[in-house]
Amino acid sequence: MNCKVQIDKLNIHFGQTHAVKDVSMDIAANSVTAIIGPSGCGKSTVLRSINRMHDMTPSARVSGRIILDGSDIYDRSLDPVSIRRRVGMVFQKPNPFPAMSIYDNVIAGYKLNGLLVKKEADQIVESSLQRVALWDEVKDRLHRSAMDLSGGQQQRLCIARTIAVRPEVILMDEPASALDPLSTLKIEELVEELKEKYTIIIVTHNMQQAARVSDVTAFFYLGEMVEMGPTKKMFTTPEKKQTEDYITGRFG
Amino acid sequence: MKLKSLALRKSFNLGATLLMATATILVLLPLGIIFSHILKMGLQSVNLAFFTNIPQPTGVPGGGMANGLAGSAIMILMALLLGLPVGIFGAIYLTEYGKGRLATVIRFSADILAGIPSIITGMVVYTLLVVPMHGFSALAGAFALALIMIPIVLRTTEEQLKLVPVSLREASLALGVPMWRTSLKVTLRSAMTGIVTGVLLAIARVAGETAPLLFTALGNQFWSRKLTEPMAALPLQIFNFAISPYEDWHQLAWAGALVLVVLMFTLSLAARWLGRSRHS
Numbered sequence: 128m129n130c131k132v133q134i135d136k137l138n139i140h141f142g143q144t145h146a147v148k149d150v151s152m153d154i155a156a157n158s159v160t161a162i163i164g165p166s167g168c169g170k171s172t173v174l175r176s177i178n179r180m181h182d183m184t185p186s187a188r189v190s191g192r193i194i195l196d197g198s199d200i201y202d203r204s205l206d207p208v209s210i211r212r213r214v215g216m217v218f219q220k221p222n223p224f225p226a227m228s229i230y231d232n233v234i235a236g237y238k239l240n241g242l243l244v245k246k247e248a249d250q251i252v253e254s255s256l257q258r259v260a261l262w263d264e265v266k267d268r269l270h271r272s273a274m275d276l277s278g279g280q281q282q283r284l285c286i287a288r289t290i291a292v293r294p295e296v297i298l299m300d301e302p303a304s305a306l307d308p309l310s311t312l313k314i315e316e317l318v319e320e321l322k323e324k325y326t327i328i329i330v331t332h333n334m335q336q337a338a339r340v341s342d343v344t345a346f347f348y349l350g351e352m353v354e355m356g357p358t359k360k361m362f363t364t365p366e367k368k369q370t371e372d373y374i375t376g377r378f379g
Numbered sequence: 380m381k382l383k384s385l386a387l388r389k390s391f392n393l394g395a396t397l398l399m400a401t402a403t404i405l406v407l408l409p410l411g412i413i414f415s416h417i418l419k420m421g422l423q424s425v426n427l428a429f430f431t432n433i434p435q436p437t438g439v440p441g442g443g444m445a446n447g448l449a450g451s452a453i454m455i456l457m458a459l460l461l462g463l464p465v466g467i468f469g470a471i472y473l474t475e476y477g478k479g480r481l482a483t484v485i486r487f488s489a490d491i492l493a494g495i496p497s498i499i500t501g502m503v504v505y506t507l508l509v510v511p512m513h514g515f516s517a518l519a520g521a522f523a524l525a526l527i528m529i530p531i532v533l534r535t536t537e538e539q540l541k542l543v544p545v546s547l548r549e550a551s552l553a554l555g556v557p558m559w560r561t562s563l564k565v566t567l568r569s570a571m572t573g574i575v576t577g578v579l580l581a582i583a584r585v586a587g588e589t590a591p592l593l594f595t596a597l598g599n600q601f602w603s604r605k606l607t608e609p610m611a612a613l614p615l616q617i618f619n620f621a622i623s624p625y626e627d628w629h630q631l632a633w634a635g636a637l638v639l640v641v642l643m644f645t646l647s648l649a650a651r652w653l654g655r656s657r658h659s
Binding site: 178180185208209212213215216218220222225226235239240241285288289292 | 478544546547548549550551552553554555556557560561564565568569
C-alpha cells in the first residue's frame with residue numbers, strides 16, 4: 128500500500144478536555160477513507176488536525192505525528208500555510224465567499240494569494256467546474272454571485288474551489304449533511320471520481336454514505352479509534368462489538 | 380389566582396399606553412425643538428456667500444464661513460488618515476490575533492479613551508504638540524480629532540469583524556491563504572459596509588467637536604496657507620460668532636449651526652442607509 132497520510136499516536140487536547148486519544152491510522156493514496164462515529168467522538172477534530180486548522184484555536188494542543196509523504200506536518204520548520212496548499216478542505220456547511228462571483232470563488236485560492244495569471248484563470252475555472260459537474264449549470268452566469276446557487280451547487284462550488292489549487296489530499300467534514308438527497312448523491316458520485324487524482328478523507332454521520340463511498344472505514348468512539356478496516360468488512364463482519372453495535376444502529 | 384376585572388385591565392392598559400406615548404414624544408421633542416429652532420434662525424442667513432466668503436468685520440455684509448468649512452474638511456481628512464489605520468488595524472488585531480492580556484488592555488484603554496471629555500484631549504494635545512511646535516496648528520487640531528476618532532473606529536470595526544462568520548475565515552485558510560491575507564482580503568472585506576457605516580458616524584461625531592480644537596487649531600478669521608498655522612473650523616466659528624456681541628455675527632453663527640446640523644444628519648442618514656442596504 129502506498130501510504131499518503133500516516134497518523135501516529137495523535138492526541139488532541141482542548142484545554143482540559145482530551146478530545147482525541149492515541150489515534151494511529153494509515154491512509155492509502157488515491158483512496159477514500161471514511162471516519163464514522165457518534166457526535167463528539169473526535170472525528171472532525173482528527174480531520175481538522177490533518178491540515179493544521181487547530182492552529183487557529185489557542186486552547187488546542189496537538190501531539191503525536193501526522194506524516195504526509197514522509198514528512199511530519201507538525202514539524203516546526205513547516206509552515207501551516209504550505210501544508211494547507213497540499214491538504215484542502217471542504218466544510219460541513221457550504222461556505223462560498225459571499226462577496227465573490229462564481230468565477231472568482233473557483234479561483235479564490237489564487238486570487239487571495241495574489242498568484243493569478245489572467246491567461247490561466249479561464250481554463251482553471253472551466254476545468255474545475257467540469258470536474259465537479261457544475262459547469263453546465265453555471266457557465267452562463269459565471270459572474271453572478273455565488274450566493275444565488277442552491278445549497279448543493281454551492282457545495283460543489285466549494286469542492287471546485289478546493290481542487291482548483293491542486294491539493295494532494297482533500298478533507299471533507301460531513302460535506303453532504305446540509306444537503307438534500309439528490310445533491311448528496313451528486314457529492315457522493317463526485318467523491319468516487321475524485322479519488323483517481325486525490326486522497327480523500329471524509330467524516331460522515333451517515334453510515335450508508337460511508338458504506339457507499341469509502342474504501343476504508345474507521346470507527347471512532349469517545350475520542351478513540353475503535354476499529355479501522357476495509358469498508359466492506361467493517362459493515363459486514365466488524366471485529367469489535369462496539370463497531371457492530373454502532374453500525375447496526377444499537378446506539379449513536 | 381383571581382382574575383382582575385376586565386374594566387380594570389383595560390384601564391391599566393390605557394394608562395400604560397399613554398405613558399409610553401408620552402415617553403416617545405419626550406424623546407422626539409428635544410430633537411424637534413433644536414432642529415426647528417436652528418432652521419428658523421439660520422435659514423435666512425444661509426446663502427451662497429456663506430459657502431464662498433470668509434468672515435467679514437461686523438457691519439460688513441456678505442460674510443461667510445468658507446474657511447471654516449474648508450478647515451473642518453481638511454482637519455477631518457487628516458484625522459481620518461491618522462485615525463483610520465490605527466483604529467482598523469487595532470480592531471483586526473483584537474478580533475483576529477489578540478486573545479490574551481494585551482487585547483484586554485487595548486479594549487479597556489479604548490473604552491476609557493472614548494469616555495475622556497474632549498476638552499481634556501484638547502489640553503493634552505496642547506502640551507504634546509502646540510507647546511513644542513510653538514504655535515496652534517491644523518496639525519494639532521487633526522491630531523486631537525484623530526484621538527477622539529480612534530476608539531470609535533476601533534470598537535465599531537471590532538464589532539463588525541466579529542460578525543464575519545468563522546466559516547469564511549476557515550474557507551480562506553483551508554485554501555492555503557496566510558492568516559494576514561485572510562484578515563485583509565476576506566474578513567475585512569466582508570465587514571466593509573459595516574466599517575464604512577462606523578467611520579461615517581465617527582466623522583459625524585468629530586465634525587461637531589469644538590472643545591478639542593480650542594487649544595489646538597485655535598481658529599482663524601482668514602484662509603490658512605499651511606498646516607502648521609492656526610486653522611478655522613466650523614464649530615469654532617460658530618462658537619466665536621455666537622459669543623460675540625454683534626447681531627450680524629449671531630446670524631452667521633445660526634447659519635453655521637444649521638449647516639453643521641444638516642451635515643451631521645446627512646452623515647447619519649447615509650450611515651443608516653448603508654447599514655440597512657447590507658441587511659436586506
